[in-house]
Amino acid sequence: MNHLAVNEASSPRRPRAPRSTAFVSLALIALGVVGCSAGGGSSADEAGDFSSEVQGSGGREDADAAAESEGESDEPRVVIIDGTMTIVVDDVTEATNAAIEIVDTAEGRIDGRQEYSGGGDGGSAYSTMVLRIPAESLDGAIAELRALGTVESVETATTDVTSDVEDVDSRIAGLQSTIARLQSFQAEATSVSDLLTIEAEIATRQTELESSLTRQAAYADQISYSTLTLTLQSEPAPIQPEATGPDSFWSGLGVGWTSLMTFLGGLAIILGVALPWLVGIGLLTAAIILIVRGIGRRRAKRQPAPPAPPMTAMRQDDPAAPVGAGSMPPAP
Known part of the structure; x- marks a missing residue:
């Protein structure tokens, strides 16, 4: 057992540099991505030595560029x-x-x-x-x-759009720098997992770079070529006044005939609309009259006839004096 222990202690160990290098590479990738998205700001303090190694002169160049942009505020605006x-x-x-x-x-x-x-x-x-x-x-x-x-x-x-253009240009430069660093790490990757992780990061940053390049091209086109919407129009044709009345006998006759036909047509329409109402009202009126007459006849039949007045005779000498009962008028 002691012999085995001595042999194991004395035998040289295999180097573990590849695994350490992989971990360091992943850390550098993460720090580089954070530094790019943050614009080389507060992430540098959190990253420590790895961040300073990855960003290095890149962060100093960004700071110098920012200082130059502040000192050159008198440049023409975009x-x-x-x-x-x-x-x-x-x-x-x-x-x-x-x-x-x-x-x-x-x-x-x-x-x-x-x-x-x-x-x-x-x-x-x-x-x-x-x-x-x-x-x-x-x-x-x-x-x-x-x-x-x-x-x-x-x-x-x-x-x-000066600030917008500067932001797009700065983002493009940062993405290009990040992609270059990722590609260098890709060349040094020692495991499949590290390689896949780096390739995924490169694909993501490449998509962002293409989008930023598209925006940059759009800004360049809008800045270089001004847009003018031109409308060319003609004067509207004058409106001719309509004739107010006939100018001859025949035209007057035509207007009169047209107006007569229009009147008759309108009258026919009115009659057509009113005819059903007139028929209905006539039938209803006739029915009411018949009912009223029938009721009057029934009442007349039910009432007794009044008594006849008594017969009276007039005196011959006095036509105004009545003749007594049972007396006969004198013979002529």
């Missing part, structure tokens, strides 16, 4: 210019072609176009275009567009 313009023209098609030539001369482009011919109902025709003109050529292009007709309105607005 702005996006948007505007709208409405012009009344004689011929919308001709003015539209002229506007396209102006944009081509300024080395711009047209991102959208919509036209309306007026529909033949007296409405005004118009053409709306979304013009993308280089920012340095915008003022000159607007001056040339003014010559197309009568300008009704012109509006331009600027949006300061």
